[in-house]
Amino acid sequence: MPPQTPPRPRNELIEWYQSIPPITKAVFTLSIATTVAPALGLVSPYHLILNWTAISKLQLWRLITSFFLNKLDLGFAMNLYFSYRQSVQLENEVFAGRTADYLYFLLLTSIMQLAAARYLDLLVLSDGLIMTLTYLWSQHYRDVPMSFMFGIRFKARYLPWVLVGYNYLTPGGNVVGSLVGIAAAHIYYYLTTTYPSQGGRRYLSTPAFLQRLFPPTTARGGFTAGGAFQMWPGNQQQQQQQQQAQRTNVFGGHSWGRGQRLGS
Template identity: 90%
Template sequence: MPPQAGQARNELLDWYQSIPPITKAIFTLSIVTTVAPALGLVSPFQLILNWNAITKLQLWRLISSFFLHKLDLGFAMNLYFAYRQSLQLENEVFAGRTADYLYFLLVTSIMQLAAARYLDLYVLSDGLMMTLTYLWSRHYRDVPMTFMFGIRFKAQYLPWVLVGYSYLTPGGSVVGSLVGIAAAHIYYYLTTTYPSQGGRRYLSTPAFLQRLFPQTTARGGFTAGGGFQMWPGNQQQQQQQQPQRTNVFGGHSWGRGQRLGT
């Protein structure tokens, strides 16, 4: 007997409910903020970063500008790309530490908003995706990647490959992406690189976030190769894992697709 439609819907719902909270929020907000203007439910100009409007208490723009995309095939590819990377970050790098992952996003978002004020950026979705990409590439720097036409490189070069691809795409803009990379680099340096060299840790998750999202002992997560593995919680041990060869979309053979806004 073929599976009933109700069973398919339940499987989809089970999958959605299984997504960890921060990744679920990124995934959901990206879809809602992008699809709503495409359906004419709201004007995209009501969602972009407009500082004059923000001073008039249209504060939602501080959030919606990070999730607004052009609805096309490139959006679907980028959404899957962000989902895969955020899922690994939340399940592995920040395993059991939801507050720390949220703090990473808050800190890097504030940096991007400050830069956008002076660079006249109105949509920060490219920057958000690049913060995820950069941090992911630092923790999985030795993962072998395959890009368009079979170009192979290590994951540590992924952000720059994507920036180069955007630059070569007609009408592409890399300013937002570079701002996202810079924000993630500052966060990584202050929380990982500098403290490992004996320096002070200048960024620590505030107590109120830790109370909202208490740390758990969970260390499980999906590996870069797509399986399930229990991680020991040490970042260096995570980097020493040898996952299977993958491409920038997690095992499929297509390229990254058109950059958003082109």
């Protein structure tokens, strides 16, 4: 009887990383790499921020790295964790089977933020990226109960504004980038969900080349009143989310911390 090869030991960290859906995995990985590299002295953060003069000289990577650059601290770790959680829910539930549509959402809102940054002199757009995820998540999970510091309770639809208010009241907080992210996500949500559901035309459609790169897969869902396919979490999922939200608060379950200025 030939000797049996012992089973290879499991690496739960690798298995978890491999289980992350593709777009969330890319956002998660870029956030870590772009933040850790400057902290280790591998690259200067000033080579990663938005600098339109440098971009005109074909330093095009700045158009991407400016969305993922953060200060390496506890606030970044918490932001990363909760943005990961929200992105996983969006990709696996709201955009289930429609990876191209989720990528289009991120690309479109990023272009809007870059256009605004050109005129608002924003150098880093990581706060805006987080808020686009938060705003879209809050619209699709509007009635999930949440609580803020001192036990103030509210529904998830108000989460983006609670976080903006907290950042505004925090010394050194900068809310401009967050507001730009909210505005970009609101425009996307209105044109793809709100306006079509009211009988209006759907003006935003995912380009064909993205559909070819990420073909849609089978997923349970339905069509909105405007004719757009929409995947909503089931009642059991919503109950689980509500129970989890009731056990946490914004700082325990959705603690974003305050924004950091570059170099602070």
